[in-house]
Every structure is written in structure tokens, then in C-alpha cells.
Amino acid sequence: MDETLRRLQAGEQQVARVAQEVLGRLPQQVEAALAGASGDVRTSVGEAARTAQSAALDEVRRALAQHSTAMRDALSLDRDGPVQALRRDVLEQVHASRQELGEQLTQMRALLQAAEAHKAASAKSTRAIGLEWENQAMAIADEVITAAGDRFEPTGSTPAPGGTSRAGDGIATLCAPIAHGRPVRIVVEAKRRSKPLTARQLREELNRSRNLRQAAAGLVLVPTSDEVPGGGRWARVDDASWVVAADDPTVVSLCYLILREMTALLTVRQDDGDEIDLAKVEAHLKWAMSALTELDEVGRLATSAERNLNQLKVVGAGVQKKIRDALTNGLAALHT
Known part of the structure; x- marks a missing residue:
């Protein structure tokens, strides 16, 4: 805007100079035209020409001044005019765009916060559900293992020996008569998944828990047969790793009794000195x-x-x- 005003002022000054030069040559041109006339005539005409020149210059100056004022008013940001109206429209559009963008950002921020809150709530809910099932499963395991004469110890909150891993939710230590004096352990896991684990995944989980807890066998308790590989009440994922649906305590008890006997048998078989x-x-x-x-x-x-x-x-x-x-x-x- 300032550059436009400077250009307009330069144009006005150029017009004023040209007009002044044209009017400045007027007396000489008149005198040249009246070269053969008498002195009084030349004097009168010269005076008239200078008067006309002065009046014309004044008129040009006033016209230029009015033009300059009109242009300044038209281009001014402080007075009503097209430029001010354009500026006002532009500012209103920019303000509206900023306001709309701000509202969209606010909505997006709210959606992100809601998504984060939902994610946190879901994670918390999932952990709570998992912890609740673990407590239920360990209560079932405690009842079944204790009824068999063995000792049960919940270990879900206790790191495994020699590390920080908490794999293995419980440990069953077989009683001395069946274990023949050896420290024979069975690790117990509680698993509950919206998408059931495969036999391979369960086997890997139990093998890791058995190694960390120094157990000879492993037992996974799941809520229903829907999470048992094959859809039955129980399944063997390897020779010493079983998965059992815990909604029927009788089946859990029978599976544990057979697993403990098999585990004790495998342990005894490793010792050639046993007479059995x-x-x-x-x-x-x-x-x-x-x-x-x-x-x-x-x-x-x-x-x-x-x-x-x-x-x-x-x-x-x-x-x-x-x-x-x-x-x-x-x-x-x-x-x-």
C-alpha cells in the first residue's frame, strides 16, 4: 500500500513538472509570435500570458491536490473506501477461517483425548478382567491341588528365581510319597483371551514358565472349552503340558491327578535306583x-x-x- 502511494505521488509530481514546463514556455512562445508588434501590445499580451500562466498553474496544483486527496482517501485504511472494505472483508474471512480451524482442532483434540481415555479404560478393564480370572483360577487350583495332598503356592506377583519375570501364576509341589522325596513341581497358568491362544502358543508359554519356575510339568486353566485347543474339555499340548477348561472342577481335578502321576512317573524313570x-x-x-x-x-x-x-x-x-x-x-x- 505504501509503495502504491509513493508511485501515485511520483506520478502527480511528474504531471505537475510537465504542466509547469509547458506553461513556463508560454510567455516566450507568445513573445515570439508577437515579435513584429508594438511594445505596448507585447507588454499587454505578456502580462496577460503570465497571468494566465499563474492561474493555470494554480488550477493544475489544485486539481492535483484534489486528485491526491481523493486517491489517498480511496487507498487509506483509516477512512471508508474500497481498500478499507477489502481489508475488512479479508480480515473477516481470515478471522472466520481461524475460528473454524480452531473449532476443528478443538474437536480433533477432544476426539484424541476420548480415544486415549477409551484405550486406557479398555487396557485397565482388560487387566482387571485378567486379574479377576487369575484369582478365580488360582482359587480353583488351590482347592484341587490341596485336595490331592500337594502344596500350592501362588506366584503371580513373585519374580522367578534368578530374574524379574513373573511367568507362572502358581506352583504345585508334589507331596513326598508320590515324588519319592524329590522336589517335583508343576507350574499353573491362568489364561483368558478374547482370541484364544493356539496349541503352539500355549506350549511356548508353558515351556517358558516351566523353565523359569524349574517345574517338570505345566497346567493352563482357561474359563471354558472355547479356549481349549480342539474345543474339548482338556488338551495335551505336549507330554507334560495340559490345558483344561476350569468351568467343571471335576474335570480339572481328574486332569491334575493324571498329570501329577505322569510327572512323578517321568521323574522316577530318570532315577535307575528306584525300585518301582x-x-x-x-x-x-x-x-x-x-x-x-x-x-x-x-x-x-x-x-x-x-x-x-x-x-x-x-x-x-x-x-x-x-x-x-x-x-x-x-x-x-x-x-x-
């Missing part, structure tokens, strides 16, 4: 495993039968409704 009929023990364990498999199959069939029974109830209700509607329509037809 391993073949007889293995035969009993195989029979128990077979019975447990049959029990699991019974559970599967019962679940399937329950689903079929529910389906039969639904179909039966539909058939009853159809019969009732047919009889009602028939009676209505007889009375019409």
Missing part, C-alpha cells in the same frame, strides 16, 4: 487317560445333544403354531 513297577503305573495311567478321553467325548456329546434339544424345541414350537393356526382357520371356515 513302572509298567504297572504306566498301565494305570493309560487306563485313566482313556477314561478321561471318554469323559471328554461324553461332554462333547452332551453339548451337541443340548444344542439339538434346543433346536427340537424351536422346531416343535413352530410346528405347534402351524397346527394351531390351521385348526383356527379351519374352524373359522366352518362357521362362515
Whole structure:
């Protein structure tokens, strides 16, 4: 804006100089034209020319001054005019854009804060659910292990020996008669996932816990059979690692009893000095495993039968409704 005003002023000054030069040459031109006239005539004409020159210069100056004033008023930011109106419109648009951008940033910030709060709440809720299940599972394990005559110790908040890892939620130490005086341990894990772990993942989890807790075997307790690999009540993910659905304490107890016997057998087999009929023990364990498999199959069939029974109830209700509607329509037809 200042540069425009400077250019306008320079143009006005240039116009004034040209006008002054033209009017300044007017007396000489008039005298040249009247060279042959008398002195009085030249004097009178010269005076008239100078008067006209002065008046013309004054008029040019006034016109230029008015023009300058008008241009300054038009370009001024302090007076009403097109430039001021343009400036006001631009400022209003900039203000509106800033306000809109500020509102959008505020909304985005609120959304981010809500997302962070939801994430934190979800994480907290997930941890709370996991901790709640761990407490329930360890209570079940304590009851089952203690009933078998073994000693149970919750270790979920205790680092494993020689490190800081808290893998292994509980430790079952077999009683002396079955362990033949050896420190035989079974690590117990509580797992609950929205997406069930695979057999491979469970095996890796148990192997890590067994190594850290110096345990010979491992047992994972999950809430329902939906999280057991294969969909049964229990599953073996390797020779000394089992997964059991804890919603049936009887199955948990049977699986633990068989696992402890197998673990003790494997431990005894490593010591050639023990005088024990391993073949007889293995035969009993195989029979128990077979019975447990049959029990699991019974559970599967019962679940399937329950689903079929529910389906039969639904179909039966539909058939009853159809019969009732047919009889009602028939009676209505007889009375019409």
C-alpha cells in the first residue's frame, strides 16, 4: 500500500513538472509570435500570458491536490473506501477461517483425548478382567491341588528365581510319597483371551514358565472349552503340558491327578535306583487317560445333544403354531 502511494505521488509530481514546463514556455512562445508588434501590445499580451500562466498553474496544483486527496482517501485504511472494505472483508474471512480451524482442532483434540481415555479404560478393564480370572483360577487350583495332598503356592506377583519375570501364576509341589522325596513341581497358568491362544502358543508359554519356575510339568486353566485347543474339555499340548477348561472342577481335578502321576512317573524313570513297577503305573495311567478321553467325548456329546434339544424345541414350537393356526382357520371356515 505504501509503495502504491509513493508511485501515485511520483506520478502527480511528474504531471505537475510537465504542466509547469509547458506553461513556463508560454510567455516566450507568445513573445515570439508577437515579435513584429508594438511594445505596448507585447507588454499587454505578456502580462496577460503570465497571468494566465499563474492561474493555470494554480488550477493544475489544485486539481492535483484534489486528485491526491481523493486517491489517498480511496487507498487509506483509516477512512471508508474500497481498500478499507477489502481489508475488512479479508480480515473477516481470515478471522472466520481461524475460528473454524480452531473449532476443528478443538474437536480433533477432544476426539484424541476420548480415544486415549477409551484405550486406557479398555487396557485397565482388560487387566482387571485378567486379574479377576487369575484369582478365580488360582482359587480353583488351590482347592484341587490341596485336595490331592500337594502344596500350592501362588506366584503371580513373585519374580522367578534368578530374574524379574513373573511367568507362572502358581506352583504345585508334589507331596513326598508320590515324588519319592524329590522336589517335583508343576507350574499353573491362568489364561483368558478374547482370541484364544493356539496349541503352539500355549506350549511356548508353558515351556517358558516351566523353565523359569524349574517345574517338570505345566497346567493352563482357561474359563471354558472355547479356549481349549480342539474345543474339548482338556488338551495335551505336549507330554507334560495340559490345558483344561476350569468351568467343571471335576474335570480339572481328574486332569491334575493324571498329570501329577505322569510327572512323578517321568521323574522316577530318570532315577535307575528306584525300585518301582513302572509298567504297572504306566498301565494305570493309560487306563485313566482313556477314561478321561471318554469323559471328554461324553461332554462333547452332551453339548451337541443340548444344542439339538434346543433346536427340537424351536422346531416343535413352530410346528405347534402351524397346527394351531390351521385348526383356527379351519374352524373359522366352518362357521362362515
